[in-house]
Amino acid sequence: MKVTINDIAELTNVSKSTISRVINNSGPVSEKTRNAVTEAMERLDYKPNEIARSLSLRRTMTVGVVMQDIRNPYYAYACWHGDRLLEKSGYSAVICNVDNDPEREQACLNSMGHRSVDGVLCIGPQEETANIVRAVEEMEIPVVLVDTDPEIAKIDTVNLDNIYGGQLVVDYLVSLGHRRIAFVTSDFTSAERGRRAGYSEGLEARGIDLDPSLIISQGEGQWHRGECPALMELIRKGNAPTAIFASNDFKAIRIVRLLHRLGLSIPDDISLVGFDDIDAAAMVTPGLTTIHQPIDKMIDIGVRILIKRMEGREGPTEHEVLRPWLVERESTRKVR
Amino acid sequence: MKVTINDIAELTNVSKSTISRVINNSGPVSEKTRNAVTEAMERLDYKPNEIARSLSLRRTMTVGVVMQDIRNPYYAYACWHGDRLLEKSGYSAVICNVDNDPEREQACLNSMGHRSVDGVLCIGPQEETANIVRAVEEMEIPVVLVDTDPEIAKIDTVNLDNIYGGQLVVDYLVSLGHRRIAFVTSDFTSAERGRRAGYSEGLEARGIDLDPSLIISQGEGQWHRGECPALMELIRKGNAPTAIFASNDFKAIRIVRLLHRLGLSIPDDISLVGFDDIDAAAMVTPGLTTIHQPIDKMIDIGVRILIKRMEGREGPTEHEVLRPWLVERESTRKVR
DNA sequence: CTGAAAGCGCTTACAG
């Protein structure tokens, strides 16, 4: 039923070699036959079968995008941006969601091989990076990693300077007079661990002793449920910090809710700083002071590298590291 | 470089017909040759080329998912859920983002034809439905629409009863003693228009005259910028409603911010109800009372219909309409 | 149980 190149050949009495030439604008074709063919294609509403094309050309012009969790708006945005860039360069994206599950990630990477994508872009942090490294090494197609760093020299990566970001937060809070600054996290990803390192180093640089009771780490499950018993305990005992640094905005927003229930006001009683600058950070009340992670720039660079590799350009492995910056909103103020 | 079925044939001295049989478990193969083939495949780490397979079989086992805006967390969730279901049935999803742009949507639908997906699932409301209808009619593959209703009898659709949802809100607010209930919207999609109709009908059913000054409609651009001058004006003039019904949670969250700036408290000064029950509705402070739209169920049904169609089962066009329900949180209270 | 052959819908040297 679907019209093929043969139908056009039959209708126009032109060989499919020539028709292929007009479709792809490859090789010389006389004006006359070109017109005839073009007209026939329009008349029959002919569209080349991309599958057949891919098989012949041995390239599919699609790239696989593997996402840890597309439900996370931050990565959904990254995905959106990547898709747009790829499309501009004539590629289309096949998005594969792996839900932070290393097994599904492995399966996904495998199927990317089967489905014959021309390259793979992995977006988002993962707890475990061993499997991705193994998978990448087995692939014959280029892979670039954005916002996840297995620290393997031969894989192209684009990352944020999380340590610097952590320091920024501490510097800023200290400049507002805060000295009792809590850090809340899950230490789930290397990004969070970097932010924690920045927190420690920032305090040290300012000559503030690190109080271990102010570092609160709990599983992602608890965060999802919106609980943080350790922090509640601290406050109940009268040891409340004057400021809280949350390892990401998602956790910061949870904290807003918890403090509100306790009758504490942000920023009057406690200042709060997040990390990432997700959309919700600006929408929430009070607006969240946070560290802006330029995910769009990171994706820009990642896509650029990937396209370069897919076009066969070799060159040394790239490891880009971008610097974040602070966005001041309404959740922080000078300590009383 | 990539190992093909021919390499296996050569290595095992078995014809590729037979090898294909063991790969697909189609037709009889002796235990002995099956073992030999399986072993060879493992040894060479052979993976069938899905592109070639698709070309032969004339089905790709992929479905196109067209999203109006994947950055919208609500639809990102829908997409995630759909992807998961499809995967369970052996399909993989190609997600295509169209950014509420009818032209990009058209292009996307066209390219879906090229890329030879086996079916298309469209998720999310669109302002204009004429083009999708046209495109769908030209397609030789099944298409089902979720949460968008062009009101065309021959396209399968799954939708929410938005009118009923709007009535639910009014009933609930009236039961709390509210009579001055504002409705804020953009009237952008048919869903919003349905909610508005429910609002009007709900008021009428309760014998409350509709006050046109309490219906505030403004473009999505203004909502994005977080402005709502008409509402501000109303309040400044002392004509504040006692409750506000926002056509979706996104707008409700904007309202929270605006009222907060005015020094008004939710729910003490004004009650607020949203629509959709996005994740943020539960995370925000105060927790947002809203109408739960069971998008996962809607996707379930949509995918089920689509798979049925892709498997060739005909049957009458389906138009499912689901009922939403109210989720009470902290943004509403009895009128003083 | 197994294999040779044709076919899926394209592209691309090669020869004319």
Add this chain to the structure above:
DNA sequence: CTGAAAGCGCTTACAG
């Protein structure tokens, strides 16, 4: 400028 032929990597009647 144009066409016949081979090939991309699979599947599937058909014959044995």
